[in-house]
Amino acid sequence: MSDECHLCLLGLIVLSSLLTGSSGVDDAHVFISSGEDVRLSCNNALHDCKSTAWNYNSYSAAVELIYLGIKKKDTERHERLSLGSDCSLNIRNISKEYYGFYTCRQYVNREQQGPDARVDLHVLHVSSSSSSSSSSQTEISAGRSVTLFCQLYSFAEVSCGDLIRSERIELFWVNQADHNREWRCEVTQRDQVKSSVTYTVKSSESLDSVHLSIFPAEILIILKTAVFAAPTVILLQILCARRAGRKDSQHPEEIEINTILV
Known part of the structure; x- marks a missing residue:
């Protein structure tokens, strides 16, 4: 199985890259x-x-x-x-x-x-499906949903999979239970936190519960608000560049996993 497939099973969205060392x-x-x-x-x-x-x-x-x-x-x-x-x-x-x-x-x-x-x-970046700006917060109301993306932009020497395994790079979402829910994405290297980004999801309704579901092909963190409020989906991504000019490459190439709400 390819490196990308191994990463897919972890619920990561990967842009693979190849570079000459x-x-x-x-x-x-x-x-x-x-x-x-x-x-x-x-x-x-x-x-x-x-x-x-x-x-x-x-x-x-x-x-x-x-x-x-x-x-x-x-x-x-x-x-x-x-x-x-x-x-x-x-x-x-x-x-x-x-x-x-x-x-x-x-x-x-x-x-x-x-x-x-x-x-x-390596640049860690958090963005929201409801905002195209670089703001660190968004607001969700009843009947609405929002997707948060935690993205690590990297440049791999051989392949994205080799980089992640050799350097033991991982992404984690850490949530805090308060009304203006703060979600913190952390990147670790060899089990040490290297950087983090905090994103606030504000709600006009009180938050009811948080549900985490892990499947073979995706990782979902679902934020449930009060009655009639749609969930927030939290996604993790590791992205790498692919050098132009290689026969086996595109500029850029993206491998994406479909995420299904439950």
């Missing part, structure tokens, strides 16, 4: 929630950041962000980027589009010194 690379994984600021360390920095270059890679071609300590002004990320005193890359107000891997390189006399220092950035 590179040797001599120092890897690090950073997990961040959308809307937050992040600092990516450059583990191979020399004494002077004037030798430092930062590149960004995702399913498309590599983008040069900083070269020899100078920020490129012709990139979409220009306004959110800055170079720290320790040559780290600082990014303000992260959005889900920033996931991917970033490489820090050192140049002396325009010749690269040592291996790349690679940082894999």
Whole structure:
């Protein structure tokens, strides 16, 4: 059975990816929630950041962000980027589009010194079917329903399944019982919480109960409100990019599992 099928049985929606690996690379994984600021360390920095270059890679071609300590002004990320005193890359107000891997390189006399220092950035994002904005809350009324999506945007070296298994990455929904119900999605790596996002579902009616149903092909968390109120469906997703140009790939490819309310 393919990696994607194994993930399907866990109720995850996966975008599979394949990348060509590179040797001599120092890897690090950073997990961040959308809307937050992040600092990516450059583990191979020399004494002077004037030798430092930062590149960004995702399913498309590599983008040069900083070269020899100078920020490129012709990139979409220009306004959110800055170079720290320790040559780290600082990014303000992260959005889900920033996931991917970033490489820090050192140049002396325009010749690269040592291996790349690679940082894999994973972005955790929660959204609602009732809102297209980046708001962290939504309101549900009697007879209405809403679906919450917890999405982890990642970039896999070999495949999404291999990444999840090797790094032991998992997503969890954690709910708190109050009138303005708060749902917190957490991402863990090797059983340690790396990042979390809280989303509030407000209701004009008092909440009655919460029901969790787990089936072989899907995981459902159903929020039941007062009489005549439809349920809230909570879904988990792990998404990875697929590099364009591979014969076995599409841009992007998505494998989706149908979810049935009970």
